[in-house]
Amino acid sequence: MTILFTVYYGAVINPESLTTFKALPRCLFLVNGDGYIDWIVDDVESSDLQNVLASKGLIDIDVYVLKNGEFVMPGFVDTHTHAPQVPNIGSGQQYELLDWLENVTFPMESKFSDAEFARKTYPSVVQRFINAGTTTCCYYATIHLEATKILADVVKHQGQRAFVGKCNMNRNSPDNYRESSEEESIAATKELIAYIQSIDSDLVHPILTPRFAISCTSPLLSSLGDMLKSDPNLAIQTHISENQNEVKLTLELFSESTTYAGVYDDHGLLTERMILAHAVHLGESELQLIAVRKAGISHCPTSNFNLRSGMAKVGEMLDRGIKVGLGTDVSGGYSPSILTAVQHTSICSKMVANHSMHQSSSSNGTFANKQLPMTTLLYLATMGGAEVCNLSHKIGNLQPGKSFDALIVSVRHDAGNPAVWGFEDDFEHVPTKEELEGFLERFLFCGDDRNISKVFVQGRLVGGKSFVKGA
Ligand SMILES: O=c1[nH]c(=O)c2nc[nH]c2[nH]1
Numbered sequence: 118m119t120i121l122f123t124v125y126y127g128a129v130i131n132p133e134s135l136t137t138f139k140a141l142p143r144c145l146f147l148v149n150g151d152g153y154i155d156w157i158v159d160d161v162e163s164s165d166l167q168n169v170l171a172s173k174g175l176i177d178i179d180v181y182v183l184k185n186g187e188f189v190m191p192g193f194v195d196t197h198t199h200a201p202q203v204p205n206i207g208s209g210q211q212y213e214l215l216d217w218l219e220n221v222t223f224p225m226e227s228k229f230s231d232a233e234f235a236r237k238t239y240p241s242v243v244q245r246f247i248n249a250g251t252t253t254c255c256y257y258a259t260i261h262l263e264a265t266k267i268l269a270d271v272v273k274h275q276g277q278r279a280f281v282g283k284c285n286m287n288r289n290s291p292d293n294y295r296e297s298s299e300e301e302s303i304a305a306t307k308e309l310i311a312y313i314q315s316i317d318s319d320l321v322h323p324i325l326t327p328r329f330a331i332s333c334t335s336p337l338l339s340s341l342g343d344m345l346k347s348d349p350n351l352a353i354q355t356h357i358s359e360n361q362n363e364v365k366l367t368l369e370l371f372s373e374s375t376t377y378a379g380v381y382d383d384h385g386l387l388t389e390r391m392i393l394a395h396a397v398h399l400g401e402s403e404l405q406l407i408a409v410r411k412a413g414i415s416h417c418p419t420s421n422f423n424l425r426s427g428m429a430k431v432g433e434m435l436d437r438g439i440k441v442g443l444g445t446d447v448s449g450g451y452s453p454s455i456l457t458a459v460q461h462t463s464i465c466s467k468m469v470a471n472h473s474m475h476q477s478s479s480s481n482g483t484f485a486n487k488q489l490p491m492t493t494l495l496y497l498a499t500m501g502g503a504e505v506c507n508l509s510h511k512i513g514n515l516q517p518g519k520s521f522d523a524l525i526v527s528v529r530h531d532a533g534n535p536a537v538w539g540f541e542d543d544f545e546h547v548p549t550k551e552e553l554e555g556f557l558e559r560f561l562f563c564g565d566d567r568n569i570s571k572v573f574v575q576g577r578l579v580g581g582k583s584f585v586k587g588a
């Protein structure tokens with residue numbers, strides 16, 4: 118029998134803006150057979166459930182009732198990670214960026230010249246991100262066309278929403294891990310785009326991926342700029358201003374440009390479709406330029422701490438109206454979970470605030486030089502990421518007409534990592550708004566995969582702790 122829709126009843130957490138979210142203890146909503154949210158009714162007493170359903174023309178239907186200690190929230194958006202670096206998670210912690218690339222990262226990524234290795238590796242990589250609650254993921258692959266096609270196939274098969282990009286790299290990496298010419302790099306990029314468009318146009322998107330300025334010659338960046346100009350739907354991702362030695366080398370290699378952001382802008386790459394990872398050491402003029410061009414920033418605090426890169430000034434970016442989302446940046450970051458990125462975003466904002474206090478820096482704006490509150494952290498992990506990906510009309514929060522990309526979170530004792538004690542089997546007890554906000558705080562700061570029971574993308578169950586493949 119085909120299921121045409123599902124009705125859910127229970128607690129919902131819904132981000133609204135950088136400064137507001139809704140904690141709704143008794144929500145009733147319907148997800149239709151195409152995976153879109155049809156309607157949401159707030160504050161429905163259980164005694165009134167059947168009446169409300171009847172008013173929607175629904176009589177005698179099954180309702181998925183959430184337990185006390187469970188809630189639905191939008192799925193996480195990971196705006197920057199490296200699928201082929203997952204096998205390296207936790208290794209090479211002693212390095213800073215450029216040595217880490219040379220000694221740890223390029224050797225691992227070069228193994229993906231072997232398509233069989235990609236076929237064996239990528240399914241568990243993608244499932245790991247899904248089970249961490251990431252419903253939309255921006256993946257870097259490697260320079261290899263075949264292996265990147267395999268990653269796109271795996272993502273499609275496993276049902277995640279994603280951007281998949283083949284790295285453009287024609288200089289400053291080992292001979293066995295470098296494209297031999299600009300033409301080769303562009304031809305393979307075009308073939309990948311055509312391939313992804315042939316397998317999917319809804320969930321999986323191609324994305325231009327010049328690794329970073331250091332990896333690309335000026336003609337290669339210009340050709341990518343031409344591609345971006347000729348296709349208004351094409352997205353692009355890269356790294357920017359992560360590490361001070363990287364910034365220095367970039368400015369030596371591109372002496373015609375005055376700043377790192379200027380390098381990308383001078384090649385026609387800095388548009389609202391650009392996702393810039395890190396942005397730790399940007400200067401005033403670069404922040405202004407990024408705001409004017411409406412490019413988005415992927416804040417990757419786990420990686421920024423781990424590779425000793427520095428602390429990005431996220432509050433200042435937000436005050437300037439720059440779009441910001443979170444990225445795990447595996448394996449610069451050692452966790453595939455956006456929850457870890459949330460925790461480190463909080464710590465980073467506290468340290469920036471602390472530092473600025475000692476330097477008597479201004480904290481006149483809403484966010485600059487202040488600790489980011491939970492509401493903002495929630496927004497960055499969901500809606501902020503959706504904005505960075507230019508998908509906020511589709512995903513990021515739960516609204517009629519949007520896709521049901523969502524998590525069922527459990528903080529009950531039977532989750533194995535509890536944050537609720539005592540009343541979770543009391544079916545009469547509906548959490549108060551304050552209790553529900555407490556559940557969210559505990560989940561964001563102490564939660565992990567054990568608390569993510571189900572992961573839905575476009576209404577389809579694709580992962581989570583209770584997910585059994587093929588069931
Ligand atoms: O954190 C990072 N990870 C990478 O793989 C990379 N490549 C260039 N710059 C980078 N930064």
Ligand SMILES: [Zn+2]
Nearest residue numbers: 199356394446
């Ligand atoms: Zn990265």
